Amino acid sequence: MAIQLFVPNFRVEECLAEIRECLEKGWTGLGFKTVEIETAWKEYTQLPHAHFLNSNTVGLHLAFELFKSKFGWNDDDEVITTPLTFVSTNHAILYAGLKPVFADVDDYLCLDPDSVIKRITPRTKALIFVGIGGNSGQYEKILEICRARNIKLVLDAAHMSGTRVGGKHIGNDADVTVFSFQAVKNLPTADSGMICFKEADDDERVRKLTWLGINKDTYARTASQSAYKWMYDVEEVGYKYHGNSIMAAIALVQLKYLDIDNAYRRQLATWYGQNLKDRNNVAVVQTAQGCESAQHLLQIRVQNRDALMIALNEHDIFPGVHYRDNTDYRMYAFAQGTCPNAAGASKEIISLPMHLRMTKSDVDRISELVVKYAQ
Numbered sequence: 001m002a003i004q005l006f007v008p009n010f011r012v013e014e015c016l017a018e019i020r021e022c023l024e025k026g027w028t029g030l031g032f033k034t035v036e037i038e039t040a041w042k043e044y045t046q047l048p049h050a051h052f053l054n055s056n057t058v059g060l061h062l063a064f065e066l067f068k069s070k071f072g073w074n075d076d077d078e079v080i081t082t083p084l085t086f087v088s089t090n091h092a093i094l095y096a097g098l099k100p101v102f103a104d105v106d107d108y109l110c111l112d113p114d115s116v117i118k119r120i121t122p123r124t125k126a127l128i129f130v131g132i133g134g135n136s137g138q139y140e141k142i143l144e145i146c147r148a149r150n151i152k153l154v155l156d157a158a159h160m161s162g163t164r165v166g167g168k169h170i171g172n173d174a175d176v177t178v179f180s181f182q183a184v185k186n187l188p189t190a191d192s193g194m195i196c197f198k199e200a201d202d203d204e205r206v207r208k209l210t211w212l213g214i215n216k217d218t219y220a221r222t223a224s225q226s227a228y229k230w231m232y233d234v235e236e237v238g239y240k241y242h243g244n245s246i247m248a249a250i251a252l253v254q255l256k257y258l259d260i261d262n263a264y265r266r267q268l269a270t271w272y273g274q275n276l277k278d279r280n281n282v283a284v285v286q287t288a289q290g291c292e293s294a295q296h297l298l299q300i301r302v303q304n305r306d307a308l309m310i311a312l313n314e315h316d317i318f319p320g321v322h323y324r325d326n327t328d329y330r331m332y333a334f335a336q337g338t339c340p341n342a343a344g345a346s347k348e349i350i351s352l353p354m355h356l357r358m359t360k361s362d363v364d365r366i367s368e369l370v371v372k373y374a375q
């Protein structure tokens with residue numbers, strides 16, 4: 001039996017029941033279930049604000065755009081970022097007309113505070129931290145660096161739904177935290193996400209920005225009846241980025257199972273860790289102290305990555321790579337050679353299969369093959 005990297009686990013009957021409610025009511029768009037998931041997410045994470053989106057990518061774009069106009073940043077002001085991420089992280093900086101400045105990663109594959117400090121200039125306005133695989137890495141140190149210099153901290157928490165540090169859900173101290181509920185993330189829908197600002201006025205503004213810049217507030221207050229529904233103001237050029245009730249219906253069900261799903265992911269990681277520890281040719285990427293990771297990924301490093309991938313494929317096992325050093329992409333080649341740790345990791349990392357249909361014997365079988373073929 002083939003073992004894939006990711007297989008989302010949907011509670012099909014429960015999801016269908018929630019979706020059925022939308023269809024029967026005749027309400028599949030913005031509102032209704034999108035409000036319910038925002039409330040449920042705030043309750044789950046204890047973050048003060050949450051706005052449901054059609055993806056994480058659009059949320060990252062809005063985070064930079066909103067802060068840029070709010071604080072009067074200029075075009076090409078700088079955002080410190082990581083080369084080891086999905087391109088959404090870095091594209092979002094460019095969408096807002098800002099300049100990505102790549103800092104290097106540490107052994108957690110997250111931004112390295114020492115490298116970050118070296119990249120700070122008078123034009124540095126923000127930093128985006130990616131918790132790879134659910135790991136918080138040296139997030140606390142990065143947070144201190146940003147606080148001390150008034151650098152806005154954007155947390156790309158695409159892998160961090162359910163990650164806790166010191167018992168608290170990640171994200172409560174960032175200026176904005178953006179989650180992904182994309183099809184293969186820990187809280188899978190099909191495509192959706194959540195943007196959680198620290199400040200209430202940012203939350204209020206982002207709700208307008210995700211709906212073309214439309215502001216219904218003034219009229220909603222004065223018009224008690226729906227006669228004035230059409231009578232809204234458009235205050236700025238916004239986007240069509242909000243989430244819908246069908247995605248929210250799925251998210252509401254999946255959220256109920258997020259903690260037990262993540263606990264099983266950590267169990268899989270523990271089994272991998274036991275099987276692969278003290279092996280000469282294999283290093284398991286460690287989780288930071290005090291971090292209860294959502295364990296989106298289980299990453300290892302080996303010297304013969306490409307050969308090992310092929311060997312595993314021949315045994316019907318299909319791992320992944322998270323990620324290729326983004327400065328190897330033509331789009332970001334201007335920064336090539338600036339992040340040696342990321343470049344090195346990019347050649348060595350493999351994400352082993354990690355999903356809820358896997359058993360201990362799957363982990364044992366994969367581990368045996370890794371040990372056999374790693375050089």
Ligand SMILES: *Cc1c(COP(=O)(O)O)cnc(C)c1O
Pocket residue numbers: 054055056057058085086088089130156158159179180181182191192193
């Ligand atoms: C998946 C992912 C995104 C994008 O999420 P979408 O919801 O698909 O837009 C951004 N950053 C990272 C690190 C991701 O893994």
